[in-house]
Amino acid sequence: MIKKIQEIIESLQETSELNRLVDLDGRKIYDEPLVSIASGYDPLFQDYKNIIGDFHLTPEEVIRNTEKRSNLKYLEGELSVICWVLPFAKHIIAANAKKDVLPSIKWGHAYINGEKFNNLVRSTLEKYFAKKGILASAPVIAAEWRRITDLPGGHTSTWSERHALFAAGLGTFSINDGFITEKGIAMRCGSVVVNKKLPIEERKHKNYMGNCLFASKGICGMCMERCPAYAITAKGHDKVKCKAYRDRLLGDFLHDTCGLDILPNYCGLCQTGVPCESTNPMKNDRT
Ligand code: SF4
Ligand code: SF4
Secondary structure, X not given: OHHHHHHHHHHHHHHOHHHEOOOOOOOEOEOOOEEEEEEOOXXXXXXXXXXXXXXXXXHXXXXXXXXXXXXXXXXXXXXXXXXXXXXXXHHHHHHHHOOOOOOOHHHHHHHHXXXXXXXXXXXXXXXXXXXXXXXXXXXXXOOOOOEEOOOOOOOEEOOOHHHHHHHOOOOEEOOOOOEEEOOEOOEEEEEEEEOOOOOOOOOOOOOOOOOOHHHHHOOOOHHHHHOOOOOEEOOEEOHHHHHHHHHHHHHHHHHHHHOOOOOOOOOOHHHOOOOOOOOOOOOOOOO
């Protein structure tokens, strides 16, 4: 199944204009994807209600919501979460790595258009399983998805793609609140919950920040130096400071320079020009 999902995503990457910088040089936004699968009954998903908040949905809640607007019935014992990573292409990472106050124009376009492509992957996979008579839902494009903005620690939502990726063994979190995969931290990611029991991948990471050099070995910290908002310290990522920087500077930059009217969530300077940008810096030293 993993191979099939990879083929579907790679085919979209070849054919869809959404995977290209159509307003710039037309080059591709993403490199080849990574795909993995978690059990929908992994106890981690229940733990996330404590770690993130009670509003965070379990895969079963996601699929039960989907069942309400479908002719299909939920089959108990058959639940998987298919997760993917879309690594930003090297030319996009390299352009942003040269910047130190505002992101590159390429990053602005790749971030916004790249998420449209990610949504295309989500909806394509939903349709792929629906055609087979299998309930499927990509939680972040489902009607129930909500952004939660009134928490003291900053915004979150009813489904965290990165937490789903962790359950599927695709990498770990990092001191800058990113997610470091085998193809690095500069990426977008997604997931779809399917009402089918699929072979799952063994989770190799024991430490939830095991791929981050600072969290694992107390070295590196380059993302702290790169952050123009001083939002990353040894204590972690200050989402409120990060968002304030985005709101203050990025809106004008994207509107005036890139011709885009949507704000990306992140300038990405802490994800480029750093050792983890396109690889797992702990790959030979897993914790
Ligand atoms: S730049 Fe270094 S400290 Fe920051 S997330 Fe990457 S590995 Fe961790
Ligand atoms: S996205 Fe930008 S502002 Fe936010 S933590 Fe990273 S470097 Fe700092």
